[in-house]
Each structure stands twice: as structure tokens, then as C-alpha cells.
Amino acid sequence: MPTTAPRPTARSAAAAPSPAGQPAPRLGVLLCNLGTPDAPTPAAVKRYLAEFLSDPRVVELPPLLWQPLLRLAILPLRAKESARKYEKIWQPEDGGSPLLAYTRKQALMLRGWLGEAGLRGVDVQAAMRYGQPGIIAQLERWHAQGVEKMLLLPLYPQYSATTTASVIDQAHAWAGSKRNMPELRIVKHYADDAGYIAALARRTLEHWQTHGRPEVLVMSYHGIPARNVAKGDPYAQQCQRSAALLAQQLGLQPAQYRVTFQSRFGRAQWLQPYTQPTLEQLAREGVKTVDLICPGFASDCLETLEEIDMEVRQAFLAHGGQEFRYIPCLNDHPAWISALRDLVLRHTAHW
Ligand SMILES: C=CC1=C(C)c2cc3[nH]c(cc4nc(cc5[nH]c(cc1n2)c(C)c5CCC(=O)O)C(CCC(=O)O)=C4C)c(C)c3C=C
Ligand SMILES: [Fe+2]
Ligand SMILES: [Fe+2]
Secondary structure, three states, X not given: OOOOOOOOOHHHHHOOOOOOOOOOOOEEEEEEEEEOOOOOOHHHHHHHHHHHHOOOOOOOOOHHHHHHHHHHHHHHHHHHHHHHHHHHHOEOOOOEOHHHHHHHHHHHHHHHHHHHOOOOOEEEEEEEEEOOOEXXXXXXHHHHOOOOEEEEEEOOOOOOOOOHHHHHHHHHHHHHOOOOOOEXXXXXXXOOOHHHHHHHHHHHHHHHHHHOOXXXXXXXXXXXXXXXXXXXXXXXXXXXXXXXXXXHHHXXXXXXXXXXXXXOOOOOOEOOOEHHHXXXXXXXXXXXXXXXXXXXXXXXXXXXXXXXXXXXXXXXXXXXXXXXXXXXXXXXXXXXXXXXXXXXXXXXXXX
């Protein structure tokens, strides 16, 4: 019996068939996070750190000065040291790197939730700025399928040139290499987005329902060099804005919370106050119970699971603290997926 082929539309005629034989998506949403090594080994960590720390958005030193220092002095030691830390948080049975596993889960859930919200023909994928799966490879796949509209959603609620701008640079450089470039939209930041703040508040209140309220809630953000802020990076201001909104939702008075900055790299001054010394000081002042939340990290990762929940916890307890309770990142919390869905719906309106 002769079969009638569906009449090709302008789009499907141009599009390469997708692997599952599904029609090509109309719109691609890319959840972008920092990146992670492929394995918790010195060799894999070295590859990842070399790419990451060679990005001029991340380290602004002249390459002729920085590259020899990085390759000869920093990487050999740091790769070994970091690999040992990655080993402590690696999930061999569950996606390896927590950062990658959670970002993939967020993409999968968001795809379903957008479909339920009535957004048709949308594909949602997870990608990493450094290492695998890469941003360019995904944009290239969509381009080959004829996807003409792509939304970049960096999983950094607060904008920084060191993170968000680097994602955007990479996507623009890729688009610049195309004769028939797609439409690109970007979510620059969502530090004061009501859905994001509500998700953080929900996460915290659920934690308090189980454990009760602490004496002090510490909100710890990843740091950046202080001179970046002096030169105009709005990151610090956005961190303070998110913190104030979260405190307001939780009904906290200024004495009941602190904003701190973690993960300092190198010897330059970074944003202050630093997280670990703040926790040590609180313990010395007689504070017995603290909760710590990392509002700037969309997913748990090395910097939260190892640095905060192991190292900083240890430091607080060693200085006289009694209870250190880490509040997990937003990860796959439904309130967070709902906030991401609303961000996507707003940024793809009339598309
Ligand atoms: C100059 C160095 C760094 C800047 C600036 C920086 C900014 C920055 N980073 C994140 C988020 C993450 N960073 C992570 C790991 C990480 N960060 C740095 C250095 C800088 N970050 C290093 C060297 C590392 C690797 C680990 C280590 O060796 O200590 C991660 C976790 C990755 C993982 O695999 O789990 C995240 C996430 C933000 C948000 C930010 C600026 C706002
Ligand atoms: Fe970092
Ligand atoms: Fe760290």
C-alpha cells in the first residue's frame, strides 16, 4: 500500500531528522552551568581546570604572564588537590559529578513542565561552559536540526562577567561563525526574580520545619576578586539584593543573618566577608547553631558539598559551634523548576 509522506513544511524540509524520528524542535532552551571534570582524577581535573582558568573572563592577567604560572606552578598541585576533593563528592552510581547530574535533571524536568504549560516544540538541554557536555556542541546540534530560536539560561541567578558573560561570549562567538545564524536570547540575571526568591524561601522553611530555626542563617555566595567589582561588575550588588529579598520573605532581622563569600582562589583580595572566617568568628562569639544556604548555586557541587558541608562545617565545630546545618541547593525542588519555567515563558513570549 502506498504511503503518503507528510507534506514538508519550510522548517522540516530544512531540518535534519532528529534521532528519535520526532519532528525537529522549534525552540531550544539551554541550561548552562560552569562545568566539571569527567572523572575525579588528577588528569581529568587538570584538563578541566586548564580550560576554565585560561578563560580571560575568569582570570584577567596577561596570558604571557599567567599561562606559564598556571601550567608550571598552579595546575600540577591544584589538580591533585582538587581531584581528592572531587573524589569525596563523586556519585559513581548517579551521574558522577553532582553539578552535572542535577543540571541534567533540571533540564529533563523543565522540558516536561514547559510542555504541560502549553509551550510546544521546545527542547531543553543541559550544557557546561567548560568540559562536557559543551555549549557549542548543543547549539551546533540544534542548528543542524533547523532550530532557529535558542534561549540561553545560565544557571547563575546573579550576573558576573566571570560566569554569565563567559557563557554569552561563547554562544555569540559560535553564532558569529554561522552564515544563517539563529535568533539568540539570553537571560542575563534573575537575582530579584520573585519565583527564584520564593523557591529559596520554600527550601529554607522546609528545612526549618524539620530542624527548627537557627540562631543565625548564613547566605554564602561564590566570591570573585574585589577589583572586578571596583571595575563595574554588578555581582556583589546582586548578591546583596537576593539576600535582602530572601531575608524579607523569611521575616529575618539584620542580626539574624549574614551574607558571606566563599571559594577564594589565589592571594588577591576577594569579596568579603569570607565564609569560613565568619563561621569561626560566630562560633567564638558563642553562636551555637547556624544554618548555611548557598543562594547563588543552582545545584549542589564541589563548592557546596565539600567546601561548605565538610570544610566550613568542621571549622565552625572546631571553634566551639554545636550545630551546623547545611540547606541543600535548589537542585530539583519543584518550586525551582517552576521558577525556571516562568523565566523561560517570559523570555520566549511572542517567539
Ligand atoms: C579565578 C578563579 C575563579 C573565579 C573568578 C570563579 C568564579 C565563580 N565560580 C562559580 C561557580 C563555581 N565554581 C566552581 C569551582 C571552581 N571555581 C574556581 C575558581 C574560580 N571561580 C575553581 C578553581 C574551581 C574548581 C574547584 C577547585 O579547584 O577549587 C564550581 C563547582 C564545579 C564542580 O564541578 O562542582 C561552581 C559551580 C561562580 C558562581 C563564580 C562567580 C560568581
Ligand atoms: Fe568558581
Ligand atoms: Fe573550592
